[in-house]
Amino acid sequence: MVVKDLVKKYSEGPPAVQGISFDVRAGEFFGFLGPNGAGKSTTIKILTTLMPKSSGSVSVGGFDVDKEAHRIRKLIGVQSQETALDLDLTGQENLMLQGHLQRMGGQVLEKRVNELLGLVGLEDAAGKRVAFYSGGMKKRLDLATSLIHSPKILFLDEPTTGLDPQSRSAIWSYLKRLNKEDGITIFLTTQYLEEADKLCDRLSIVDHGQIVAQGTPEEMKREIAADAVSLTIADGLDLASDNALSEARQILRRIVGVTDVIYSGNGLTVYGKNGAFLVPEIVRALDNAQLKIATISVSTPTLDDVFLKHTGRSIRSEGHKEISVEQKKKRPFFFGRKQEVR
Amino acid sequence: MSLIQDSWHLFNRTNRKLLRKPFLIFFSLFQPIIFLLLFTQLFSRFASIPGFPADNYLLFAVPGIILQNSFTSAFQSGTAFVDDLKSGFLAKMLVTQANRYAILLGRISADSARVTVQSIIIICIGLAMGAHPATGIPGLLLMLVISALFGLGWGGMSIFIGLRTRSSESVFAIAGFLTLPLLFMSTALTPASFMPDWMQTVTKFNPISYGVDAIRVLMLSGFDWQTILEAFGVIGALIAVTMGAVVHQFRKVVG
Numbered sequence: 001m002v003v004k005d006l007v008k009k010y011s012e013g014p015p016a017v018q019g020i021s022f023d024v025r026a027g028e029f030f031g032f033l034g035p036n037g038a039g040k041s042t043t044i045k046i047l048t049t050l051m052p053k054s055s056g057s058v059s060v061g062g063f064d065v066d067k068e069a070h071r072i073r074k075l076i077g078v079q080s081q082e083t084a085l086d087l088d089l090t091g092q093e094n095l096m097l098q099g100h101l102q103r104m105g106g107q108v109l110e111k112r113v114n115e116l117l118g119l120v121g122l123e124d125a126a127g128k129r130v131a132f133y134s135g136g137m138k139k140r141l142d143l144a145t146s147l148i149h150s151p152k153i154l155f156l157d158e159p160t161t162g163l164d165p166q167s168r169s170a171i172w173s174y175l176k177r178l179n180k181e182d183g184i185t186i187f188l189t190t191q192y193l194e195e196a197d198k199l200c201d202r203l204s205i206v207d208h209g210q211i212v213a214q215g216t217p218e219e220m221k222r223e224i225a226a227d228a229v230s231l232t233i234a235d236g237l238d239l240a241s242d243n244a245l246s247e248a249r250q251i252l253r254r255i256v257g258v259t260d261v262i263y264s265g266n267g268l269t270v271y272g273k274n275g276a277f278l279v280p281e282i283v284r285a286l287d288n289a290q291l292k293i294a295t296i297s298v299s300t301p302t303l304d305d306v307f308l309k310h311t312g313r314s315i316r317s318e319g320h321k322e323i324s325v326e327q328k329k330k331r332p333f334f335f336g337r338k339q340e341v342r
Numbered sequence: 343m344s345l346i347q348d349s350w351h352l353f354n355r356t357n358r359k360l361l362r363k364p365f366l367i368f369f370s371l372f373q374p375i376i377f378l379l380l381f382t383q384l385f386s387r388f389a390s391i392p393g394f395p396a397d398n399y400l401l402f403a404v405p406g407i408i409l410q411n412s413f414t415s416a417f418q419s420g421t422a423f424v425d426d427l428k429s430g431f432l433a434k435m436l437v438t439q440a441n442r443y444a445i446l447l448g449r450i451s452a453d454s455a456r457v458t459v460q461s462i463i464i465i466c467i468g469l470a471m472g473a474h475p476a477t478g479i480p481g482l483l484l485m486l487v488i489s490a491l492f493g494l495g496w497g498g499m500s501i502f503i504g505l506r507t508r509s510s511e512s513v514f515a516i517a518g519f520l521t522l523p524l525l526f527m528s529t530a531l532t533p534a535s536f537m538p539d540w541m542q543t544v545t546k547f548n549p550i551s552y553g554v555d556a557i558r559v560l561m562l563s564g565f566d567w568q569t570i571l572e573a574f575g576v577i578g579a580l581i582a583v584t585m586g587a588v589v590h591q592f593r594k595v596v597g
């Protein structure tokens with residue numbers, strides 16, 4: 001799969017995809033990580049022949065997306081962001097219908113349906129109408145329908161968004177198996193760092209229709225080569241003003257061992273060789289300047305730090321709030337290490 | 343060949359969905375049946391007015407009710423299409439190897455089948471109430487063909503609205519807006535000669551009238567081929583226009 005200078009413009013608004021290039025090798029697990037509205041879904045729609053591109057060149061499985069769309073459709077399985085199932089049909093009927101549309105039939109199809117029901121653990125619910133399935137079951141069935149014709153390449157548009165952690169890890173394990181054991185090439189979009197980190201051999205980090213970083217998760221994190229100390233500063237009961245933050249930033253930059261200090265959310269993130277060592281230094285320096293720390297935590301670099309470094313924002317800046325000073329008041333003041341899940 | 347096969351699978355899908363919700367057939371039949379029962383009572387004296395074309399109002403009304411049902415039932419096609427569009431199921435079908443026109447053909451053929459079943463039910467109720475057609479079984483079969491084709495034509499209209507607006511509410515709103523005026527300003531419930539002049543003119547341009555008139559001659563008198571062929575001509579033109587619009591809009595949607 002080779003994508004070169006892909007651009008997609010809509011009649012209104014800025015272009016959704018602004019000239020991206022990447023390639024995915026056969027058998028690879030490739031990820032597209034980015035926040036909502038980064039252009040992930042648009043890219044996947046173009047790659048899966050659902051939407052015409054504005055310019056650039058795209059080939060999937062060696063076939064041109066404009067001229068040989070029907071050949072591509074034979075090769076690919078697609079799971080869209082919406083769980084597209086027929087709620088009035090049973091799980092088994094959904095699989096059968098999908099099989100028929102993929103030109104399968106007879107015993108071959110029946111065998112494949114049973115096999116897939118087994119793979120996603122839905123044998124017992126196969127005869128139930130999908131309307132009565134839970135969100136996790138629907139996602140699993142949706143995954144199975146996209147696999148019915150044993151595709152060589154699987155496209156997954158945010159396959160675990162909105163799922164509980166248990167269902168998510170179940171999906172992860174199926175995907176790993178499909179990739180490692182069956183050799184299916186997987187292209188996945190996600191806004192979850194852990195997902196990209198855990199599953200992908202290589203990935204692109206996208207923002208505003210552009211690729212901001214590309215490589216293996218390890219490479220990208222190594223590039224940062226530092227621990228991150230995140231902190232917020234209090235001003236009485238409220239979070240500190242911008243002035244106080246920029247003053248703090250000046251002070252922190254002078255500490256030996258600090259490589260960078262950037263604004264993140266409503267606080268600062270300090271990068272340095274050894275985060276645990278830096279904490280007392282940071283506390284001392286800010287204390288001397290009469291700045292009070294509200295929260296502080298240390299983490300080893302994550303893909304979010306990679307995103308932060310390239311865009312100045314956190315992927316999860318919305319919805320992910322720091323513990324505010326007000327909430328803090330009810331608990332004894334503390335600071336310490338918060339090791340993020342890797 | 344693949345078009346027929348793919349259409350067949352999608353035809354089955356739609357029918358299976360419908361059988362899962364039999365109340366949908368019931369509710370869409372509810373109105374025509376109520377009309378049949380109430381109007382035959384309400385307008386029963388019509389038959390004694392000089393110039394009324396039938397011996398009793400029931401014989402006159404059954405053809406009108408059959409057409410009214412094809413007309414209202416057709417609007418379900420549009421909303422079903424919107425559902426598939428919104429749920430992503432349409433996109434899911436489009437990334438398979440299936441022929442794209444099978445998505446249209448499967449839906450349309452299933453809807454015509456539904457209209458036919460509903461027409462059969464209405465005819466049976468009519469028979470039970472004493473409405474025996476003058477042309478016997480062949481006449482009944484021809485009635486079914488006319489009602490199915492008429493449903494196809496209006497179904498095209500509702501699918502077009504659905505594809506264009508992408509909202510079931512719009513399909514319902516337009517259906518609700520059109521149904522009663524078009525029904526009353528046709529020959530479905532009243533002979534044209536009973537209407538004021540301006541309404542008679544409207545009736546002449548209303549495709550419902552042509553379908554009704556054809557079914558009515560089959561019910562009341564015999565195989566009056568001029569009326570029947572006229573109906574086929576008008577319904578054929580209706581199908582050509584609405585299906586042309588659907589195919590055009592469908593191409594836009596599927597890219």
